[in-house]
Amino acid sequence: MTTAAGSAGTLEQVLARIARQWSRWNASVRDHPVRPTLSEQELTTRMAAYDFERPRALDETVEDMADLLERGSLHATHPRYFGLFVPGVCEAGVAGDALAAIYNPQLAAWWHAPAAAQVERQTLAFFRARIGLPESAFACFTTGGSEANLTAVLAALTARFPRHAEEGLSEAKPVFYASDQAHDSFVKIARTVGLGARAMRRVRSDGQQRLDIEALEHMIAADRANGKTPFLVVATVGTTGTGAADPLNGIADLCRREGLWMHADAAWGGIALLSARLRPSVSGLERADSVTWDAHKTLPVPMGAGMFFVRDRRPTDAVFSVQTAYVPDAAPGTLDAYQHTIQWSRRFIGLKVFLTLAALGREGIERMVDRQAAMADLLRQALVAARWTITNDTQLPVVCFVDERASSSQTSALARHVAEEGRAWISEVRLPDERRWLRACITHADVDPPDVRALVDALDRARVRSTSRRG
């Protein structure tokens, strides 16, 4: 379909314009501030021009949007974005999303898009093999880690309460466990599935932000004594705050003993499975009943590309299978995704991941991850040399640190100063005991030693600025 307004700039021209934008941005990204520079007022004024009353030429609108995005974003595609788990994007990832948009295959049913479905199946098999789950495991792409975690909770509930899918929870009082460092998506999930947020038991973590197994055992016993029904333990592999991995083998043993479902939330920590060097730090992950792993947090692909893996797909089938009067039956030997996942219409999430795997190859991906880990090591050394104290203990590429002399509010101010200056971006993490640490994640694949140096210099300037204010 072409639109009247689209004829002013054909798709070819517009895509060529976008490709030039890509090259220009990547060639000059380090000259740009990481933070947004567009004022709220300009944004409001510019957007007021769009009332959608009359069609506008596509090429002009694309040009305008490119400018707004360039000046109105905190740039995760900037190598000095040492921020949340949002890697930059590579050509293959961008090409994948563009190509998927052109054909827009409907992946709800295998027969509707057999080529796309096979591409996703093969892509997911690569990650499943890295986890160490058997070939019989079921896997699907998700919008992100939250959807994958939601699917895990539903699977665990249904495995423990087989009538749940048809009858709801009735008299059961299910509870599940996750550390005080686990991702807060589980709070939303507990509410969404009707358990209520209190059904999520927060287990205290130890001095290295890992779930304390002894505390977990006591909580399970106490909940049972109080008439509750434990059904799931969430093990976080790579906590969002400090990159800690819960004791996976200990949790797997406990789950086996207690008859509980083990879900590994490796949304970011799955990155360790791509490197021979990092892999031992997440040993035991392969014992989980289900796993969350986000390609969009661990590879340079555009959001959203989450992944969900389940060892035995019967509980998810019980949750998601439906009888429809209007969709043709599945072809023999194939699975229709809408019968096994929460999505119905399903976009081609996997192509950008597939193209990235194909472009980099397994060894290229391993080199990329090892390089990120090496840049984190370099950052640790540079911080120590500049009299910062490293506070977390992980081989994964996230570094937490403090200036021992700074109060909590001064620590927050340091993160703010770095962000405001715009040469780099870091965040802070608040611990359950109210301590605050600075947090720098090597999430971009192109971080190089001068970027690390630039961050340490920016931190030193922030320290001088806050010391002079203190003075």
Ligand SMILES: Cc1ncc(COP(=O)(O)O)c(C=O)c1O
């Ligand atoms: C450990 C962990 N799990 C789950 C999520 C949620 O993932 P998403 O933002 O893709 O929904 C995050 C997000 O940062 C995370 O760090």
